[in-house]
Amino acid sequence: MKKLFLLTFLAPMMAFAQEQGIHFEHGSTWAEVKAKAKAENKYIFMDCFTTWCGPCKMMSAQIFPQEKVGNFMNDKYVSVKVQMDQTAKDNEEVKQWYADAQQIEKDYSIRAYPTFLVFAPDGRIVDRQVGGSEADQFINRFTASLDPAQQYYTQLDKYTQGQKDTAFLRKLAYLAQDKYDMDNAGKIAKEYLAQQKDLYTPVNLEFLGKFTQSSKDPGFDVFLHHADKVNKALGKDVAENKVMEIAAKEDVYPQLMKKDKSAPDWESVEKTVKAKYPSIAEELILKTKIQYYSYVKDANNAVANIVAYMKKYGHKADPQSLNEFAWTVFEKCNDMQCIEQALEWSKRSFKDKEIPAFMDTYANLLYKAGKKSEALAWEEKAMNKAGSEERKNYETTLEKMKKGEKYWE
Numbered sequence: 001m002k003k004l005f006l007l008t009f010l011a012p013m014m015a016f017a018q019e020q021g022i023h024f025e026h027g028s029t030w031a032e033v034k035a036k037a038k039a040e041n042k043y044i045f046m047d048c049f050t051t052w053c054g055p056c057k058m059m060s061a062q063i064f065p066q067e068k069v070g071n072f073m074n075d076k077y078v079s080v081k082v083q084m085d086q087t088a089k090d091n092e093e094v095k096q097w098y099a100d101a102q103q104i105e106k107d108y109s110i111r112a113y114p115t116f117l118v119f120a121p122d123g124r125i126v127d128r129q130v131g132g133s134e135a136d137q138f139i140n141r142f143t144a145s146l147d148p149a150q151q152y153y154t155q156l157d158k159y160t161q162g163q164k165d166t167a168f169l170r171k172l173a174y175l176a177q178d179k180y181d182m183d184n185a186g187k188i189a190k191e192y193l194a195q196q197k198d199l200y201t202p203v204n205l206e207f208l209g210k211f212t213q214s215s216k217d218p219g220f221d222v223f224l225h226h227a228d229k230v231n232k233a234l235g236k237d238v239a240e241n242k243v244m245e246i247a248a249k250e251d252v253y254p255q256l257m258k259k260d261k262s263a264p265d266w267e268s269v270e271k272t273v274k275a276k277y278p279s280i281a282e283e284l285i286l287k288t289k290i291q292y293y294s295y296v297k298d299a300n301n302a303v304a305n306i307v308a309y310m311k312k313y314g315h316k317a318d319p320q321s322l323n324e325f326a327w328t329v330f331e332k333c334n335d336m337q338c339i340e341q342a343l344e345w346s347k348r349s350f351k352d353k354e355i356p357a358f359m360d361t362y363a364n365l366l367y368k369a370g371k372k373s374e375a376l377a378w379e380e381k382a383m384n385k386a387g388s389e390e391r392k393n394y395e396t397t398l399e400k401m402k403k404g405e406k407y408w409e
Helices: 002-019 028-041 055-061 065-077 092-096 098-107 137-144 150-162 166-177 184-193 204-212 220-225 227-234 240-258 266-276 281-295 299-315 320-330 335-351 355-370 371-386 387-403
Strands: 044-051 078-082 115-119 123-128
Touching: 002 335, 028 044, 028 078, 044 055, 044 098, 055 137, 055 150, 055 355, 065 078, 065 137, 078 098, 092 098, 123 150, 123 335, 137 281, 150 166, 166 184, 166 204, 184 204, 204 220, 204 227, 220 227, 220 240, 227 240, 227 266, 240 266, 281 299, 320 335, 320 355, 335 355, 355 371, 355 387
Parallel strands: 044 078
Antiparallel strands: 044 115, 115 123
């Protein structure tokens, strides 16, 4: 009787808990979901997920169950989950959606997960959102999905019906890219660029940068052969950095990712890059070696290449790189000359903005260099500027410093 009473007592609470968050339709076909949305005059929210997708799991566990998310979505949307992959563990409900899932993936070019599709009450596709988010951002995104002016497919329909003015094409190309519809993004971008009489305005060069992802894209030659014009409009080294990004992706990384995991043939890599991009080859190879040796945890080679890079190209390093290089030296190098160099890089990393993590790196280097009083002062500054999670870490480091402990390799 006790058990029965307890179950009876808990039942309303369990039901209440289940009502929290987004209510997803179960046991319904795609046709039935559309019919329900039409009858209730609600939009359809479709969560396209896979069983292996980490962000998909995070959304289901942490965002969808929140009361404020459910209150908003249940009022405006009929919601359904659609599993896009197929596994041996799939239940009958998932299997019944196999054909629809395959068709949805094909029709809407779903290439990233989670992808959320939005359909109007009459069943027309009107919008898509890609990627996870926190609850408030999620609500904002799906508030926007109710606004025709912000609906991706509604705008795309205008394009297919003939709207091709410059401002519209530029906005739609950016929107397509944001929605991860890369085929349409590239197509629309080319139409926009074809209308431009001057590609070297800041607006057009910024646009080119966004839509130049390979050496075959129209903007690549602009960044490669007209770096002076690009940098004048967009800032120092912008053109070279774009070319290096693409050269690394196409000509360097494929030679590093060997199936047998053997060491790279650096001589061959350098030969390839120098033949195609002589002006950036040395810098690119040094940066790549730093990344590679850091990844394989070869401390000596990582530090040696960091020092070589900073000696010649240190003036180009951004704050994030400066901090990463300095931290690698702190962890892996015990040579005091190297430590002193890293201190200078580290101090540069936060000279314009005092970021707690960068200040922490500086404090750690000071401590390793034997400058304990300075180290304590900077670690306290970092701790006082940090958020709650970081603060705990800095408090721990501060205690180790006060005790005179050695906490590196």
